[in-house]
Amino acid sequence: MATTTHRPTTKPEGRKANSIIAKNAVRRAVVDTNPQSYDRTDPFFAINALRKLLGSLASRIGGCQYKLTPDEHKLSIHLLSIVEPFVGLSPSRRTLTRQPTEILDAIVFHVDSKRDLLALALSCQRMYGVIFPRHYDYRVICAKASSVGLWSHLIVNRSLARNVRMLELVDERSSKQLALPSGITTTDTDLEFSDDELTMHSKQERYLTSALTKMTALRSFTWSSNHSPKYIDAIWPILMKCQTICDVIINDNLIFGSYTPDKAKAANPKSVPVLTGLKTIALHSTKHVFGSTKTPGLARISGMLTSCPNLESLDIGYEHRHGQGYQLPAADDFFLCSRWPGLRSLSLSNLRCSSAHSLEFASVFLGAHTNLEVLHLDLPLGRSTTGGGPTLDLTPNSLPKLRELRCGRSIATAILSCPADSPRPLEVIKGVKLSGLVWDQPFLTSLKASGNTVKRFELAGWNDIDDIRRLVDSVPKLTCLDVTRRTSEIQPQHTTRRSDGPGKAPAPAAVATNVTEWSTVLAPLTELTTFIGIKFFYEVSTLTLSTLATSSPMSLSPSELSRVRKNETVAGVLGNKCPKLRRLDHWDDSGGRVIVLTQGRERSQMGSQEIQNALQCCTTASDQHIFDHFRAATILT
Numbered sequence: 001m002a003t004t005t006h007r008p009t010t011k012p013e014g015r016k017a018n019s020i021i022a023k024n025a026v027r028r029a030v031v032d033t034n035p036q037s038y039d040r041t042d043p044f045f046a047i048n049a050l051r052k053l054l055g056s057l058a059s060r061i062g063g064c065q066y067k068l069t070p071d072e073h074k075l076s077i078h079l080l081s082i083v084e085p086f087v088g089l090s091p092s093r094r095t096l097t098r099q100p101t102e103i104l105d106a107i108v109f110h111v112d113s114k115r116d117l118l119a120l121a122l123s124c125q126r127m128y129g130v131i132f133p134r135h136y137d138y139r140v141i142c143a144k145a146s147s148v149g150l151w152s153h154l155i156v157n158r159s160l161a162r163n164v165r166m167l168e169l170v171d172e173r174s175s176k177q178l179a180l181p182s183g184i185t186t187t188d189t190d191l192e193f194s195d196d197e198l199t200m201h202s203k204q205e206r207y208l209t210s211a212l213t214k215m216t217a218l219r220s221f222t223w224s225s226n227h228s229p230k231y232i233d234a235i236w237p238i239l240m241k242c243q244t245i246c247d248v249i250i251n252d253n254l255i256f257g258s259y260t261p262d263k264a265k266a267a268n269p270k271s272v273p274v275l276t277g278l279k280t281i282a283l284h285s286t287k288h289v290f291g292s293t294k295t296p297g298l299a300r301i302s303g304m305l306t307s308c309p310n311l312e313s314l315d316i317g318y319e320h321r322h323g324q325g326y327q328l329p330a331a332d333d334f335f336l337c338s339r340w341p342g343l344r345s346l347s348l349s350n351l352r353c354s355s356a357h358s359l360e361f362a363s364v365f366l367g368a369h370t371n372l373e374v375l376h377l378d379l380p381l382g383r384s385t386t387g388g389g390p391t392l393d394l395t396p397n398s399l400p401k402l403r404e405l406r407c408g409r410s411i412a413t414a415i416l417s418c419p420a421d422s423p424r425p426l427e428v429i430k431g432v433k434l435s436g437l438v439w440d441q442p443f444l445t446s447l448k449a450s451g452n453t454v455k456r457f458e459l460a461g462w463n464d465i466d467d468i469r470r471l472v473d474s475v476p477k478l479t480c481l482d483v484t485r486r487t488s489e490i491q492p493q494h495t496t497r498r499s500d501g502p503g504k505a506p507a508p509a510a511v512a513t514n515v516t517e518w519s520t521v522l523a524p525l526t527e528l529t530t531f532i533g534i535k536f537f538y539e540v541s542t543l544t545l546s547t548l549a550t551s552s553p554m555s556l557s558p559s560e561l562s563r564v565r566k567n568e569t570v571a572g573v574l575g576n577k578c579p580k581l582r583r584l585d586h587w588d589d590s591g592g593r594v595i596v597l598t599q600g601r602e603r604s605q606m607g608s609q610e611i612q613n614a615l616q617c618c619t620t621a622s623d624q625h626i627f628d629h630f631r632a633a634t635i636l637t
Helices: 010-031 043-055 070-087 101-108 114-121 123-135 146-157 197-214 233-239 263-267 299-305 334-336 356-368 407-416 440-450 465-474 515-522 542-550 560-579 600-604 608-615
Strands: 139-144 166-170 219-225 247-251 280-284 313-317 345-349 374-378 404-406 428-433 456-461 480-482 528-533 583-585 595-596
Touching: 101 123, 114 123, 146 197, 146 600, 197 233, 219 233, 280 299, 299 334, 334 356, 356 428, 407 440, 440 465, 465 515, 515 560
Parallel strands: 139 166, 166 219, 219 247, 247 280, 280 313, 313 345, 345 374, 374 404, 404 428, 428 456, 456 480, 480 528, 528 583
Antiparallel strands: 583 595
């Protein structure tokens, strides 16, 4: 007989209750609803907890979907209060000044300019308190090498030493105003006192070199301590360890003295540091006798420049002494061994080439530097008054980017006559002397052939107005011509000097009366705007200018009125021949002022106040060509 077995069953109400209990457990496990479990300084943990809480709302069943329990709502408000100060819109919580002082100091560290530092310091009191005690007075320091108190201060306070960007060491006898941090005095202290002078100099050098090692962010260094026994050889190795430096200026006779290279460094060149960031370096001698020698050389300079592979600007200048036995430094090895692919500006003054082979080295040197844009060469061969002797023999296409040239006539002739596939963008030529002899013709010929782009010409010497005429025919596109330096000491025939009265010395400037001749010579220069070196206008007193501005010219004295009329005539002649000419020499050499010619329509556009200011500096002229307008009260030449 079959039996029936009854299986146990679960009531629906029981299954539903178990499901609700499980869901509540899951909800409790998503986040911790205790607000005390969340740190207010950790917004990332708070935002993650809030994200998990909101993400769990979609998985809830029935009426609980997208609904927060009272504890969860309280927790969400607490989490938002943690996150809001970091991402909210409250200005008081988002300003830079709420950052810690260490963060602000690190930000200001990257501002180099004192002008920018001042602007930032004036923004609020908090930034002022960070910048002025630690940065503003330390960006630029100008001191003497004997300022042991300053060096000791920087040695002790390394965080302040790293804020120095520009350091200038002036000569002990210099009267230049020093720039020291507040609280540092220039008087002797116990630290600087020493009975033994030799010990004192040794102590100064030791403190100076130690302070330099702490200036890890130094960008510019200037050395002019020529009378100090401290040697530049002790300073240069310290600078080579500063990879942030980009500008070096050294004014010292000792850098041109005798030099013996270090054999250990010569045997292992990899041990020598390289200043990859150094872009500009200037090395000059001084007029002082201390440290000078009769046989100067460039051995020490060449050794220093070996560590500067990325130079863009190089300036080497020697102060020539005319005593018996004094020589110029020979540049043979410099031209033979020195190469800088990125060099853009080169200035070499008072150096010599000892042989014809040196000129070959110089030619190869110039041909290898294809990026040169500014070239200043003051070599003895460029000063010759004749056309004989050795000269440069440049390879074709040398100096293709040259824009400015300052050198003697023979060097300029060699550069201008060097063939090139495309014209050089040469705009400025300086330092050429015209002798009026046949030796000028090769230069003028090459200038006429390849000087179509020249806009400015500054003569280093000329003899006669015919020299200017031949120059004008060679460069008709000049906009600026400077003939200030004249080789001949004989005064021109058509000049007059005005004396201030009996017993007084005559005015130093001579006024040229041959205005018509000069205007005819300058007439071919249709683009000429500036002519410097010849004074055409007679001196007019300030009282006369004031009288002309307020009343009729007839109220002037006959002598003053005569000068005014002459000046009007001169302005009219120059304006007719050279319609674009604007700037001319003022009658006052020491005032740093110039005369500016303007057309009548230009003056009509000037304001009344501007005209009154102009009349205080110059004099009036004719209706169409006036010369009384200064663009500013004083225009420096």
